[in-house]
Amino acid sequence: MTSRSKPSKSSLSSQKLRRRARLPSTEPPIRRVALAEVKGDLSRYLRLAKSEEIVITRHGKPAGILIGFESEEDWSDYRLEHHPGFLRRVATARAALRSGRGVPLEELPA
Numbered sequence: 535m536t537s538r539s540k541p542s543k544s545s546l547s548s549q550k551l552r553r554r555a556r557l558p559s560t561e562p563p564i565r566r567v568a569l570a571e572v573k574g575d576l577s578r579y580l581r582l583a584k585s586e587e588i589v590i591t592r593h594g595k596p597a598g599i600l601i602g603f604e605s606e607e608d609w610s611d612y613r614l615e616h617h618p619g620f621l622r623r624v625a626t627a628r629a630a631l632r633s634g635r636g637v638p639l640e641e642l643p644a
């Protein structure tokens with residue numbers, strides 16, 4: 535993964551926790567836009583989605599989210615961070631480490 539100068543758009547769970555705890559958010563507000571408006575000007579909303587999350591609404595209710603990427607690398611990172619197989623492997627590795635079955639970094643060959 536690459537380091538980013540801004541928070542990952544995939545950090546929705548931390549946003550939910552802040553909302554539940556009523557803590558101030560450090561991320562920009564989420565823009566809500568009607569589906570008909572997005573249809574009429576999709577390229578504009580794709581540009582906006584590079585810097586903010588856009589919730590697409592249908593009849594005033596959330597129906598989807600538009601997430602923009604600044605680069606091909608950001609797209610690759612997003613896909614990896616949300617790939618079910620990768621997430622299972624990470625969970626399995628973390629469980630192995632907690633149970634003492636891991637290999638310390640110092641013992642790995644250079």
